Amino acid sequence: xxxxxxxxxxxxxxxxxxxxxxxxxxxxxxxxxxxxxxxxxxxxxxxxxxxxxxxxxxxxxxxxxxxxxxxxxxxxxxxxxxxxxxxxxxxxxxxxxxxxxxxxxxxxxxxxxxxxxxxxxxxxxxxxxxxxxxxxxxxxxxxxxxxxxxxxxxxxxxxxxxxxxxxxxxxxxxxxxxxxxxxxxxxxxxxxxxxxxxxxxxxxxxxxxxxxxxxxxxxxxxxxxxxxxxxxxxxxxxxxxxxxxxxxxxxxxxxxxxxxxxxxxxxxxxxxxxxxxxxxxxxxxxxxxxxxxxxxxxxxxxxxxxxxxxxxxxxxxxxxxxxxxxxxxxxxxxxxxxxxxxxxxxxxxxxxxxxxxxxxxxxxxxxxxxxxxxxxxxxxxxxxxxxxxxxxxxxxx
Amino acid sequence: xxxxxxxxxxxxxxxxxxxxxxxxxxxxxxxxxxxxxxxxxxxxxxxxxxxxxxxxxxxxxxxxxxxxxxxxxxxxxxxxxxxxxxxxxxxxxxxxxxxxxxxxxxxxxxxxxxxxxxxxxxxxxxxxxxxxxxxxxxxxxxxxxxxxxxxxxxxxxxxxxxxxxxxxxxxxxxxxxxxxxxxxxxxxxxxxxxxxxxxxxxxxxxxxxxxxxxxxxxxxxxxxxxxxxxxxxxxxxxxxxxxxxxxxxxxxxxxxxxxxxxxxxxxxxxxxxxxxxxxxxxxxxxxxxxxxxxxxxxxxxxxxxxxxxxxxxxxxxxxxxxxxxxxxxxxxxxxxxxxxxxxxxxxxxxxxxxxxxxxxxxxxxxxxxxxxxxxxxxxxxxxxxxxxxx
Numbered sequence: 179x180x181x182x183x184x185x186x187x188x189x190x191x192x193x194x195x196x197x198x199x200x201x202x203x204x205x206x207x208x209x210x211x212x213x214x215x216x217x218x219x220x221x222x223x224x225x226x227x228x229x230x231x232x233x234x235x236x237x238x239x240x241x242x243x244x245x246x247x248x249x250x251x252x253x254x255x256x257x258x259x260x261x262x263x264x265x266x267x268x269x270x271x272x273x274x275x276x277x278x279x280x281x282x283x284x285x286x287x288x289x290x291x292x293x294x295x296x297x298x299x300x301x302x303x304x305x306x307x308x309x310x311x312x313x314x315x316x317x318x319x320x321x322x323x324x325x326x327x328x329x330x331x332x333x334x335x336x337x338x339x340x341x342x343x344x345x346x347x348x349x350x351x352x353x354x355x356x357x358x359x360x361x362x363x364x365x366x367x368x369x370x371x372x373x374x375x376x377x378x379x380x381x382x383x384x385x386x387x388x389x390x391x392x393x394x395x396x397x398x399x400x401x402x403x404x405x406x407x408x409x410x411x412x413x414x415x416x417x418x419x420x421x422x423x424x425x426x427x428x429x430x431x432x433x434x435x436x437x438x439x440x441x442x443x444x445x446x447x448x449x450x451x452x453x454x455x456x457x458x459x460x461x462x463x464x465x466x467x468x469x470x471x472x473x474x475x476x477x478x479x480x481x482x483x484x485x486x487x488x489x490x491x492x493x494x495x496x497x498x499x500x501x502x503x504x505x506x507x508x509x510x511x512x513x514x515x516x517x518x519x520x521x522x523x524x525x526x527x528x529x530x531x532x533x534x535x536x537x538x539x540x541x542x543x544x545x546x547x548x549x550x551x552x553x554x555x556x557x558x559x560x561x562x563x564x565x566x567x568x569x570x571x572x573x574x575x
Numbered sequence: 576x577x578x579x580x581x582x583x584x585x586x587x588x589x590x591x592x593x594x595x596x597x598x599x600x601x602x603x604x605x606x607x608x609x610x611x612x613x614x615x616x617x618x619x620x621x622x623x624x625x626x627x628x629x630x631x632x633x634x635x636x637x638x639x640x641x642x643x644x645x646x647x648x649x650x651x652x653x654x655x656x657x658x659x660x661x662x663x664x665x666x667x668x669x670x671x672x673x674x675x676x677x678x679x680x681x682x683x684x685x686x687x688x689x690x691x692x693x694x695x696x697x698x699x700x701x702x703x704x705x706x707x708x709x710x711x712x713x714x715x716x717x718x719x720x721x722x723x724x725x726x727x728x729x730x731x732x733x734x735x736x737x738x739x740x741x742x743x744x745x746x747x748x749x750x751x752x753x754x755x756x757x758x759x760x761x762x763x764x765x766x767x768x769x770x771x772x773x774x775x776x777x778x779x780x781x782x783x784x785x786x787x788x789x790x791x792x793x794x795x796x797x798x799x800x801x802x803x804x805x806x807x808x809x810x811x812x813x814x815x816x817x818x819x820x821x822x823x824x825x826x827x828x829x830x831x832x833x834x835x836x837x838x839x840x841x842x843x844x845x846x847x848x849x850x851x852x853x854x855x856x857x858x859x860x861x862x863x864x865x866x867x868x869x870x871x872x873x874x875x876x877x878x879x880x881x882x883x884x885x886x887x888x889x890x891x892x893x894x895x896x897x898x899x900x901x902x903x904x905x906x907x908x909x910x911x912x913x914x915x916x917x918x919x920x921x922x923x924x925x926x927x928x929x930x931x932x933x934x935x936x937x938x939x940x941x942x943x944x945x946x947x948x949x950x951x952x953x954x955x956x957x958x959x960x961x962x963x964x965x
Binding site for chain 2: 184188362363365369380385388391
């Protein structure tokens with residue numbers, strides 16, 4: 179957790195007051211740029227900086243050219259870079275290595291030679307933001323001409339590590355407004371948001387410790403206790419993830435820059451569709467706009483709508499981690515969404531009646547949604563055999 | 576076109592109370608951190624599990640120092656350091672060897688048990704002793720050394736935070752030669768260094784540990800269970816002896832013997848049997864590098880023998896090497912300028928809870944060996960006029 183290091187405390191104590199005290203917006207912009215560069219360099223290291231620099235230059239120049247071919251090639255390069263850094267080990271061990279076991283030792287050896295010890299910092303986030311930028315440019319949006327704007331979009335430190343995934347059409351005006359008009363209110367609201375995020379993170383840490391201790395003895399505890407552990411798992415990820423988003427939004431707000439909200443009380447959702455309108459909003463909308471819609475969305479009939487949803491959420495799952503369990507988690511939600519969004523039509527009058535009944539009895543819809551989402555977290559956190567076993571134990575007294 | 580400067584950040588009336596409150600809150604917490612460690616622990620006996628890092632509680636340098644300063648300055652403070660053996664693992668708190676040592680030494684001495692599970696020879700307890708020496712107290716430091724081996728790290732491993740906290744706050748010092756030696760350890764963990772420098776001013780560690788001990792805890796640990804918000808002062812020392820049925824499980828024999836053979840290997844230079852590869856350490860040099868000069872002459876280092884249950888499993892030649900290791904270790908300790916003591920000769924299996932930890936009876940016997948050495952050292956240091964150390 180980069181925000182909870184002493185280096186970061188010293189960084190923020192030095193950079194923020196400087197940003198606030200300076201009067202010229204252009205100077206504030208330079209201070210922000212310098213602080214983003216220092217932050218990224220410190221945590222990514224020289225080896226981690228290089229991929230983002232290369233991809234940023236390619237993306238920036240392709241965007242400037244507005245040539246569709248250049249943009250599409252850049253998208254492919256960005257995605258290939260993400261696949262290389264994040265998924266090579268998974269593909270060689272768990273996909274190709276399983277289908278063709280004789281290739282596994284060779285692939286493992288090559289991967290070990292080529293891959294760095296860790297993927298470059300925030301590669302998942304900045305690749306998504308570059309892809310969004312290039313796609314929108316091909317669709318007619320104006321490219322960013324000013325390289326400083328582009329650099330800040332690429333490595334804006336509050337959001338680079340764990341989101342929100344930014345859209346440049348919203349970020350740039352917010353950034354320009356922030357450097358020009360940052361106020362005491364911004365600083366205050368930023369602190370409050372930061373404090374909320376910190377409390378959530380510390381609560382999440384306790385839940386993580388509890389789950390780590392209790393989960394291995396899942397089959398030995400009683401049924402009620404197992405569901406309690408499931409609730410703890412669900413709470414833990416919400417508090418951890420939304421806490422981090424709160425801190426990112428808080429730090430950005432301290433600069434006068436308003437980032438989009440990323441969580442909107444997702445555990446109050448009464449259907450899976452509304453859950454995904456409330457959970458990791460920046461990611462789910464990205465998946466919708468650049469995968470689901472790109473595949474055709476719901477414009478080509480019910481069957482293709484379901485297939486597109488499964489593909490989109492399968493990729494969403496894999497984005498979270500390189501493993502079969504993440505893929506299954508994504509497909510699980512994709513399937514749930516497909517059913518949830520089409521049963522009224524597919525089941526005719528019966529489906530309509532069921533849907534109307536659920537609309538009137540929101541508590542039932544809420545309970546069903548929470549049960550579905552909570553069970554899904556088992557696949558998110560645990561290897562598939564363990565997750566399945568835990569799932570069975572939830573219904574086995 | 577010139578750019579018009581934006582106004583400096585506007586602080587309308589609304590945020591001023593907020594920031595004033597924020598600064599005041601930080602100030603109050605810092606003040607509590609500066610002042611709140613004076614009487615840190617109620618009825619302190621030793622740092623049991625619930626006031627130790629295993630449960631997320633890291634006693635601060637100021638707390639440890641305050642514990643020592645609570646002792647009568649006219650008396651000789653016997654600070655016990657070292658690891659779980661001198662802590663008294665397996666000895667209930669009211670039957671700990673330190674209690675017997677206090678009884679034997681009498682009213683002119685106060686025994687303070689700062690030994691910690693997993694600590695190296697100087698680690699934690701040595702820092703406590705050094706802080707008291709720097710306060711002008713009459714201190715004798717008792718710690719233990721593994722047979723033939725003492726990790727040559729001046730700040731230790733598990734409790735290295737305490738060393739750096741005390742060092743950064745000026746509670747312990749190092750001469751130039753040792754500062755050079757320590758530099759590689761500083762580079763090893765720059766985040767720890769930064770933390771200590773910030774804490775020197777903010778005293779967040781002292782504040783948080785006071786709150787956690789006195790009022791409430793803020794995070795879950797499996798040893799604390801679901802009642803983790805309780806203040807740590809409500810937890811008791813629950814050390815118990817190993818039940819007889821669980822003593823010396825056969826499945827453990829191979830592992831224990833491997834550890835004991837490790838001592839023989841590391842200490843082979845001491846027993847005059849250098850092997851094909853260089854010995855990993857020189858014990859005399861290690862002890863001099865670990866201990867600051869003011870503490871060397873005030874320290875008694877004991878080497879505690881291991882249970883005869885396992886010693887009997889050695890082949891005769893191996894057993895002979897093992898047995899020679901202990902007097903050789905004491906000799907190296909004394910050459911390095913410390914007082915040394917070989918504890919455990921003639922102990923039976925009943926004196927042990929496991930391979931190395933002493934039972935209640937073993938602890939009493941150790942106290943009976945240590946007490947005369949402490950008195951002799953006190954006399955040598957001029958703490959007492961009576962040459963018997965009374």
